[in-house]
Amino acid sequence: MADIATHDTDxxxxxxxxxxxxxxxxxxxxxxxxGSECLLFGGLIxxxxxxxxxxxxxxxxSQIYDIPFTSVSSFVLLMSSLTMVLAVSSAQRKDDNKTxxxxxxxxxxxxxxxxxxxYEFTAFYREGxxxxxxxxxxxxxxxxxxxxxxxxxxxxxxxxxxxxxKKGKITGDKAEVVELIGLYWxxxxxxxxxxxxxxxxxxx
Amino acid sequence: MSSNELTxxxxxxxxxxxxxxxxxxxxxxxxxxxxxxxxxxxxxLFTVDHKKIGIMYGCVAFVFFIVxxxxxxxxxxxLALPDGRILSADKYNQMFTMHATTMIFxxxxxxxxxxxxxxxxxxxxxxxxxxxxxxxxxxxxxxSGGLILNASWFLGGAxxxxxxxxxxxxxxxxxxSNGVDFWVLGLQIAxxxxxxxxxxxxxxxxxxxxxxxxxxxxxxxxxxILVVQFLLxxxxxxxxxxxxxxxxxxxxxxxxxxxSQGADPLLWQHLFWIFGHPEVYVLILxxxxxxxxxxxxxSRKPLFGYPFVVFSGASIGxxxxxxxxxxxFASGLGPVSVAVFSMATMAIAIxxxxxxxxxxxxxxxxxxxxxxxxxFAIGLVILFTIGGLSGVTHAVAPSDTQQTxxxxxxxxxxxxxxxxxxxxxxxxxxxxxxxxxxxxxxEKLGSWNFWLMVIGMNLTFGPMHILGLQGxxxxxxxxxxxxxxxxxxxxxxxxxxxxxxxxxxSVGVLFFIINVIKTTRNPERAPLDPWDARTLEWLTTSPPxxxxxxxxxxxxxxxxxxxxxxxxxETTHAMTQIATGEDLMRAEEAAADTGIHMPGPSYWxxxxxxxVAVLGMGVIYGTPIMVVxxxxxxxxxxxxxxxxxxxxxxDFDSPSTDGHTKEIAPLG
Numbered sequence: 001m002a003d004i005a006t007h008d009t010d011x012x013x014x015x016x017x018x019x020x021x022x023x024x025x026x027x028x029x030x031x032x033x034x035g036s037e038c039l040l041f042g043g044l045i046x047x048x049x050x051x052x053x054x055x056x057x058x059x060x061x062s063q064i065y066d067i068p069f070t071s072v073s074s075f076v077l078l079m080s081s082l083t084m085v086l087a088v089s090s091a092q093r094k095d096d097n098k099t100x101x102x103x104x105x106x107x108x109x110x111x112x113x114x115x116x117x118x119y120e121f122t123a124f125y126r127e128g129x130x131x132x133x134x135x136x137x138x139x140x141x142x143x144x145x146x147x148x149x150x151x152x153x154x155x156x157x158x159x160x161x162x163x164x165x166k167k168g169k170i171t172g173d174k175a176e177v178v179e180l181i182g183l184y185w186x187x188x189x190x191x192x193x194x195x196x197x198x199x200x201x202x203x204x
Numbered sequence: 205m206s207s208n209e210l211t212x213x214x215x216x217x218x219x220x221x222x223x224x225x226x227x228x229x230x231x232x233x234x235x236x237x238x239x240x241x242x243x244x245x246x247x248x249l250f251t252v253d254h255k256k257i258g259i260m261y262g263c264v265a266f267v268f269f270i271v272x273x274x275x276x277x278x279x280x281x282x283l284a285l286p287d288g289r290i291l292s293a294d295k296y297n298q299m300f301t302m303h304a305t306t307m308i309f310x311x312x313x314x315x316x317x318x319x320x321x322x323x324x325x326x327x328x329x330x331x332x333x334x335x336x337x338x339x340x341x342x343x344x345x346x347x348s349g350g351l352i353l354n355a356s357w358f359l360g361g362a363x364x365x366x367x368x369x370x371x372x373x374x375x376x377x378x379x380x381s382n383g384v385d386f387w388v389l390g391l392q393i394a395x396x397x398x399x400x401x402x403x404x405x406x407x408x409x410x411x412x413x414x415x416x417x418x419x420x421x422x423x424x425x426x427x428x429i430l431v432v433q434f435l436l437x438x439x440x441x442x443x444x445x446x447x448x449x450x451x452x453x454x455x456x457x458x459x460x461x462x463x464s465q466g467a468d469p470l471l472w473q474h475l476f477w478i479f480g481h482p483e484v485y486v487l488i489l490x491x492x493x494x495x496x497x498x499x500x501x502x503s504r505k506p507l508f509g510y511p512f513v514v515f516s517g518a519s520i521g522x523x524x525x526x527x528x529x530x531x532x533f534a535s536g537l538g539p540v541s542v543a544v545f546s547m548a549t550m551a552i553a554i555x556x557x558x559x560x561x562x563x564x565x566x567x568x569x570x571x572x573x574x575x576x577x578x579x580f581a582i583g584l585v586i587l588f589t590i591g592g593l594s595g596v597t598h599a600v601a602p603s604d605t606q607q608t609x610x611x612x613x614x615x616x617x618x619x620x621x622x623x624x625x626x627x628x629x630x631x632x633x634x635x636x637x638x639x640x641x642x643x644x645x646x647e648k649l650g651s652w653n654f655w656l657m658v659i660g661m662n663l664t665f666g667p668m669h670i671l672g673l674q675g676x677x678x679x680x681x682x683x684x685x686x687x688x689x690x691x692x693x694x695x696x697x698x699x700x701x702x703x704x705x706x707x708x709x710s711v712g713v714l715f716f717i718i719n720v721i722k723t724t725r726n727p728e729r730a731p732l733d734p735w736d737a738r739t740l741e742w743l744t745t746s747p748p749x750x751x752x753x754x755x756x757x758x759x760x761x762x763x764x765x766x767x768x769x770x771x772x773x774e775t776t777h778a779m780t781q782i783a784t785g786e787d788l789m790r791a792e793e794a795a796a797d798t799g800i801h802m803p804g805p806s807y808w809x810x811x812x813x814x815x816v817a818v819l820g821m822g823v824i825y826g827t828p829i830m831v832v833x834x835x836x837x838x839x840x841x842x843x844x845x846x847x848x849x850x851x852x853x854x855d856f857d858s859p860s861t862d863g864h865t866k867e868i869a870p871l872g
């Protein structure tokens with residue numbers, strides 16, 4: 001069927017597209033993963049919203065929340081989104097030194113936030129709110145703890161990425177890797193805005 | 205092909221030259237090298253080839269099908285006669301819990317994943333999935349999850365709370381053994397496997413279609429799998445939350461389901477069914493996809509109303525997210541919720557009905573070839589319709605309140621799941637066996653297989669309608685003669701019929717196994733295009749070459765393969781054959797691409813999955829084990845990221861005219 005063969009090679013020049021959507025595989029996968037994560041946090045936030053006022057033992061939310069302190073740590077986390085943007089922008093300009101610097105600063109800001117969370121958890125625990133104390137305690141620590149784990153994983157990824165870039169071990173498109181971690185980082189920040197509003201700012 | 209894909213030789217694949225960038229052993233992390241030339245068992249353990257992974261998924265899922273089937277037989281033996289003594293009440297609870305869990309999570313979903321993995325890249329004209337290593341990781345995580353779930357039988361008793369594991373009933377007070385812990389962790393890990401798999405397949409379908417294959421030229425099987433993966437991406441995280449909460453409660457003393465602390469017993473039900481109802485469509489849509497390939501092929505007609513089949517599948521998926529509370533009509537949701545969910549549930553019957561009419565009209569006026577695959581497909585249409593109709597009776601809330609927790613429900617979901625999904629999968633076995641293994645399953649044994657399964661399934665599940673309407677409750681481990689009723693509606697008679705039916709059904713499945721063994725021993729090769737098929741997976745050898753296609757096909761039509769074989773007369777619309785499958789194959793081989801690189805094997809998916817399993821076991825057996833698991837996970841994650849991707853950009857390769865390959869860089 002030679003005619004079929006030639007028929008097809010006429011179109012062989014169209015083959016240049018590597019992805020049918022124009023998005024790279026990695027980026028599309030990251031977006032899907034983040035979509036899935038929305039539902040994960042949706043479930044945890046719903047559980048918290050259901051249980052936040054249900055306190056039979058231990059302190060009530062309004063008795064222990066230190067809103068000024070959490071506002072400051074939230075601000076730190078939000079600023080890390082800015083530095084992440086700067087890291088992505090430096091990576092796109094192929095400026096390795098600046099990229100590494102901004103990645104480090106982002107990781108440090110994230111670590112500061114985690115430090116604040118550890119402090120906050122310890123303070124709450126001292127004031128009598130344990131994980132098993134009440135429905136409020138279980139759901140508060142689960143929700144904010146899950147978020148904290150996400151930030152920590154982000155910090156590990158940022159530091160690892162910095163190490164890998166320094167050693168020149170990265171394969172493929174460096175700017176895209178930075179951007180992918182950036183997507184994850186911004187997602188974690190946005191989720192925190194929602195958590196901060198619903199958990200801390202709206203009185204239960 | 206015994207060696208890995210990077211050592212293709214011209215004799216094995218005419219027109220191919222050995223890749224200039226063939227893989228060379230390079231260190232990663234200084235400790236573990238990337239496997240290079242795997243043979244024997246290593247070829248399977250470290251493979252990232254979507255076809256091998258698909259076959260492994262199929263084998264493991266089939267083993268679990270047998271396990272789940274044996275569990276079902278125990279249930280039927282116990283209920284065959286009054287005051288059954290085969291199982292204790294406790295063992296009976298474990299048996300039905302594990303039967304359902306095994307069939308849904310360890311047979312149905314992975315078997316669909318087997319078909320999806322194998323055929324999805326072939327149907328869209330791709331050489332592999334988007335993330336081959338993640339694909340292997342999905343498989344090994346599923347195996348880990350399945351082993352953990354079933355290990356509970358030997359480590360203090362299996363889970364005993366039903367597949368929906370309602371909390372607080374599944375809390376430590378009512379379910380003190382470790383069974384539920386194993387169940388939670390096993391499902392959590394199997395869930396991660398499905399999530400990774402679904403992201404992988406969505407990216408594959410959206411990004412890696414052959415040139416010219418627009419979404420509306422995709423085969424219906426691919427479409428249905430795509431819808432299923434979207435359902436999984438957005439429903440799995442919800443069950444993940446539920447499982448995490450239950451795990452925190454059982455293992456770390458959290459209070460989520462502790463009613464004495466003021467917990468809401470409906471929380472679990474909502475979280476579970478927000479996942480659980482989309483899950484129902486996760487189970488059935490692959491079956492719909494398979495028969496949407498089989499019915500046109502064996503009716504010798506294109507699928508009637510392709511866009512309607514596609515969009516009704518998509519709308520089933522969409523509406524499927526808004527009907528979960530119909531599982532909870534008896535829980536006191538209040539009239540508004542019940543009315544809304546009742547209407548939504550009835551609405552979902554519309555796209556389903558559309559599909560059934562499309563299938564009927566596909567067969568209408570066709571030259572039907574009653575092969576085994578076709579028989580199973582027709583079986584699905586009929587049996588699923590029966591199950592769908594009893595399903596509509598559940599949508600009517602007042603009627604459902606009567607039926608809840610009776611055998612009528614059991615009858616309904618076995619008609620849709622066994623009659624629907626399982627028949628779809630068996631149809632797929634017969635249709636695609638020659639493609640996967642290069643040999644035809646025996647049609648005569650296939651006929652025995654089919655008829656025994658149809659008769660057995662109707663004998664088993666048909667009487668359950670009567671039993672349920674008479675009031676026999678689900679999950680009761682005995683029934684007594686004194687309360688069995690009289691005459692036509694006597695429990696005893698119908699329970700016995702149902703139990704006998706389950707053995708007829710088992711003999712039917714046995715015929716399939718005999719057929720497989722016989723076919724494997726038969727040296728006779730299948731023809732290249734035994735069914736005069738329509739879609740791209742047939743545009744390659746059987747079994748397909750490691751790189752799937754000698755050159756990436758350019759798609760001009762829905763049912764591209766068929767349109768390459770036949771031309772349509774402009775005026776009469778008669779189809780004239782201009783080529784055979786063999787002719788097309790020769791043309792492909794003559795114009796084969798050169799320098800195709802395929803992804804190399806990897807140790808990390810297997811190691812990472814083992815790490816996750818150990819980490820999970822740490823929840824039950826203590827923190828030291830958890831730490832070991834976490835270290836393995838961390839080590840293999842870094843190994844994974846730093847793994848040398850030689851030949852460079854390994855994961856995807858598309859041909860070009862200038863002889864050089866252009867790739868997108870895989871990083872993930």
